[in-house]
Amino acid sequence: MSEGETIIIKGGRVVDPGQDLDMTADVVLADGVVKGIYGRRRTRESGTVIDATGLVVSPGFIDLHCHLREPGFEYKETIASGTLAAARGGFTAVCAMPNTNPVMDSRAVVDFVLERALSEGFVRVMAIGAVTRGSLGKQLSEMGELAQAGVVGFSDDGHPVSDDNMMRQALSYSTSLGLPIINHCEALDLSDGGDMNEGWVSNRLGLKGIPNSAEEAMVARDILLAETTGGRLHIAHASTAGTVEMVRRAKERGLSVTCEATPHHLTLGHEAVLGDRGDGGQFSPLTLAAYETNAKVAPPLRSQEDVDALVRGLADGTVDFIATDHAPHATIEKVSTFSEAANGISVLETALGSLMALVHEGKLPLPVLIERLTAAPANFLGVGLGSLKTGGPADVTIFDPDAEWVVDSTEFVSKGKNTPLDGATLKGRVVATIVGGAVRYDARESGSAG
Ligand code: DOR
Numbered sequence: 001m002s003e004g005e006t007i008i009i010k011g012g013r014v015v016d017p018g019q020d021l022d023m024t025a026d027v028v029l030a031d032g033v034v035k036g037i038y039g040r041r042r043t044r045e046s047g048t049v050i051d052a053t054g055l056v057v058s059p060g061f062i063d064l065h066c067h068l069r070e071p072g073f074e075y076k077e078t079i080a081s082g083t084l085a086a087a088r089g090g091f092t093a094v095c096a097m098p099n100t101n102p103v104m105d106s107r108a109v110v111d112f113v114l115e116r117a118l119s120e121g122f123v124r125v126m127a128i129g130a131v132t133r134g135s136l137g138k139q140l141s142e143m144g145e146l147a148q149a150g151v152v153g154f155s156d157d158g159h160p161v162s163d164d165n166m167m168r169q170a171l172s173y174s175t176s177l178g179l180p181i182i183n184h185c186e187a188l189d190l191s192d193g194g195d196m197n198e199g200w201v202s203n204r205l206g207l208k209g210i211p212n213s214a215e216e217a218m219v220a221r222d223i224l225l226a227e228t229t230g231g232r233l234h235i236a237h238a239s240t241a242g243t244v245e246m247v248r249r250a251k252e253r254g255l256s257v258t259c260e261a262t263p264h265h266l267t268l269g270h271e272a273v274l275g276d277r278g279d280g281g282q283f284s285p286l287t288l289a290a291y292e293t294n295a296k297v298a299p300p301l302r303s304q305e306d307v308d309a310l311v312r313g314l315a316d317g318t319v320d321f322i323a324t325d326h327a328p329h330a331t332i333e334k335v336s337t338f339s340e341a342a343n344g345i346s347v348l349e350t351a352l353g354s355l356m357a358l359v360h361e362g363k364l365p366l367p368v369l370i371e372r373l374t375a376a377p378a379n380f381l382g383v384g385l386g387s388l389k390t391g392g393p394a395d396v397t398i399f400d401p402d403a404e405w406v407v408d409s410t411e412f413v414s415k416g417k418n419t420p421l422d423g424a425t426l427k428g429r430v431v432a433t434i435v436g437g438a439v440r441y442d443a444r445e446s447g448s449a450g
Helices: 079-088 107-120 145-149 164-177 202-205 213-229 241-252 263-267 271-273 302-315 352-360 368-372 375-381
Strands: 007-016 021-030 033-038 049-050 054-059 061-066 092-097 123-128 181-183 234-235 257-261 396-406 425-435 440-442 447-450
Touching: 007 368, 007 396, 049 054, 049 164, 054 368, 061 079, 061 352, 079 092, 079 107, 079 425, 079 440, 092 396, 092 425, 107 123, 107 145, 145 164, 164 181, 164 213, 202 271, 202 447, 213 241, 241 257, 241 302, 257 302, 263 302, 263 352, 302 368, 352 396, 352 425, 368 375
Parallel strands: 007 049, 007 054, 061 092, 092 123, 181 234, 234 257
Antiparallel strands: 007 021, 021 033, 049 447, 054 396, 396 425, 425 440
8 A cells, every 4th residue: 555545544543642532533645644543423534444443543653762773784683674573563663773784973974864764664764973983982083064964862871981082072962963862871880791781680591790880880870961961861772770760750840851661671680581471480490591692782681670660660651661772683693602602683563462471461551652652752842743643643553452462483574583472472452554655564464435
């Protein structure tokens, strides 16, 4: 289906927190935009019909943090495969992190990524520029040039901006450019080459632990610098209760501080490294599934107390939105000792199914989950996405909140099969993803009427 066609999404539960909407309705898309939402008086429009009875119809999900790996690491992912995975996961727009090769620290690389995304991408792609040249932390990148090239923020993700003065300067520039500095908060002296969260699992497995303070020390520094510079700070992949608390207090003081959490940090604890997908416990016997390198990620999966604090923070708005940190790696980079394995999880295709557990367990109302995947990241980016307002872009995600399915990573369209959820049963699955009025993913047949 091309973007010119009229599509009628019939009879679904339309949840659009951006306009405080939650009702059974028909959504009509035409010419790439939302033509209208029709409640009790159903539409008489004709066109291609998607029957959404029993399904949720939401604005397209927006992912502020993913790794598309192109240029340079096409063996892990390409813009084509990563954006196809995004479409399968219900994401209609993603922001690509700059840890490519070459690093996205110049207009030429940003242009390359954005142009390739237009010609080969399945969803919208925005670019995040590097804070420092080569993300090496020594010299600021040409932030002005990158802003002109259209980046939506700056980050050295994968690496922290360790140098205090570099971070201070970056935050100062961020005020004049009106763009956020997105920091991967990890005090390297404290993480000290550790493998996983410091706690009973690391003790039992004999792996070197990473304390919560490795994240929190840098979050504290960054909040201080955001206050003194007036800069705009965003904390990537928050993982600890202490981070949530510091962000809460910074917000109360009116600072320009935001943070995101990933589906895995919101739903999995460090027990995932035991390979038991959460149904184990302190006294479960060690099995051959332990040392699960697919659960190795930076920052590491933390304790249940941290997971609970992140979920509470997401519910009360301290955690501003969900971002996937989709980090695909080749299988060879995970088939190794735990210490040698690459950090990262392939997330785009499991994100909704993981997150719906929070709704099914009564920890998060569905409209709040959707807000954190749509209106909240859209507001953060300041782009006109994330809502089904009439006249706005026809970016729509349709999903079945109750469909159970078993994760089989060999079926991922992402090149990255690195998930600790392989074999897990998830409840909640994307049925169709529409970008600018064009169906980019459709899990089932759709009929015609009119
Ligand atoms: O686990 C991670 N993987 N965390 C990051 O911050 C970077 C990412 C990657 O690029 O693989």
